[in-house]
Amino acid sequence: MAKLLLHVCCAPCSGAIIEALDKEGVKPVVFFSNSNIVPREEYDLRLAECKRYCSKFGITVVEDDYDHAAWREAVKGFEHEPERGERCLRCFRYRLERAAKYAAQHGLDTLTTSLASSRWKDLEQVDAAGGFACGLFPGVRWWGNNWRKGGLQQRRSEIIKEQNFYNQTFCGCEFSKLK
Ligand code: SF4
Numbered sequence: 001m002a003k004l005l006l007h008v009c010c011a012p013c014s015g016a017i018i019e020a021l022d023k024e025g026v027k028p029v030v031f032f033s034n035s036n037i038v039p040r041e042e043y044d045l046r047l048a049e050c051k052r053y054c055s056k057f058g059i060t061v062v063e064d065d066y067d068h069a070a071w072r073e074a075v076k077g078f079e080h081e082p083e084r085g086e087r088c089l090r091c092f093r094y095r096l097e098r099a100a101k102y103a104a105q106h107g108l109d110t111l112t113t114s115l116a117s118s119r120w121k122d123l124e125q126v127d128a129a130g131g132f133a134c135g136l137f138p139g140v141r142w143w144g145n146n147w148r149k150g151g152l153q154q155r156r157s158e159i160i161k162e163q164n165f166y167n168q169t170f171c172g173c174e175f176s177k178l179k
Contacts, residue, residue, distance in 0.1 A: 004028040004143075005106075007099040007113040008061075011049035012167050014114035015159035016152045022057050029108055030054055033064035033098045035071040036091050037172040049166050064098055071173075079175055084122045087175065092129035097136060104137035111140050117147040117156060120171065 006021070006028035008014040014030075021028055032050055037043040043066060051061045074094040078087040092115060103111050111134055116126045127144040134142035148156075160167055170176045 002026075002110040002141075002143075003108045004110045004112065005031055005099060005103040005108040005140075007031050007033060007096060007111065007115070008050055009034055009095075009113070009115050009118075009172070010046045010168065011053045011163070011165045012156065012160050013117045014050065015053055015163065015165070016155040017112075017114055017117060017147050018054065018057055018059070019155065019159065020150075020152060027057070027059060029103075029106070030059050030061045031064065031099050031102055032061050033095045033102075034172065035064070035067045036095065038068060038174050040066070042168070042172075045166055046168065046172075053163060053165075062102070064102070070094075075173075083120070083171065083176060084125065087173075088122070089125045089129060091173065092126055093132055096129050096133035100133040100137045100140050103140045109139060109141060110143050112143040112145055112147075114147065116145065117152065119148065119153070 004026060008030055032047055037046060047063060054061050071094055075087045075090045078090060081087040096113060100111050113126065113130060115121055116123055123146060130142040130144055134140045
């Protein structure tokens with residue numbers, strides 16, 4: 001069986017995925033790598049919700065270093081692109097590269113992400129970023145699954161209500177708040 005690293009962006013996006021994997025007997029390593037999120041209080045809140053949910057499945061969340069300045073460097077020059085534009089592609093790449101690196105360093109051979117579960121995200125961008133990231137670490141395979149299919153989109157909404165998740169109103173970075 002694959003040794004899976006699940007990159008999670010937040011509890012609402014990852015709830016149905018974790019439940020579906022659990023039903024299949026798969027216990028992934030959950031990796032919270034989201035230096036895009038500001039302010040820090042918002043980051044802490046999203047992380048706490050992920051930990052709360054994962055604890056129900058006996059899963060410990062691995063937290064990546066939080067470095068918003070490094071993330072800003074990664075999207076430099078593209079700050080004012082619209083959502084689903086070049087800034088978002090670079091944001092996905094930044095986070096998934098870090099996830100792929102962690103997987104490679106810890107003997108995990110497959111990477112997927114909850115980023116693909118939100119209808120606000122461009123699936124092709126997520127897939128391209130994941131493929132790019134895993135291409136840098138040959139022992140890690142990209143699993144570009146569409147986590148909206150198979151009833152998971154509906155289950156996502158149900159779990160948000162059941163768990164009374166904090167449900168954020170913006171994607172995460174300062175530019176996603178400028179509406
Ligand atoms: S809008 Fe979301 S995906 Fe796009 S750069 Fe900001 S945090 Fe990243």
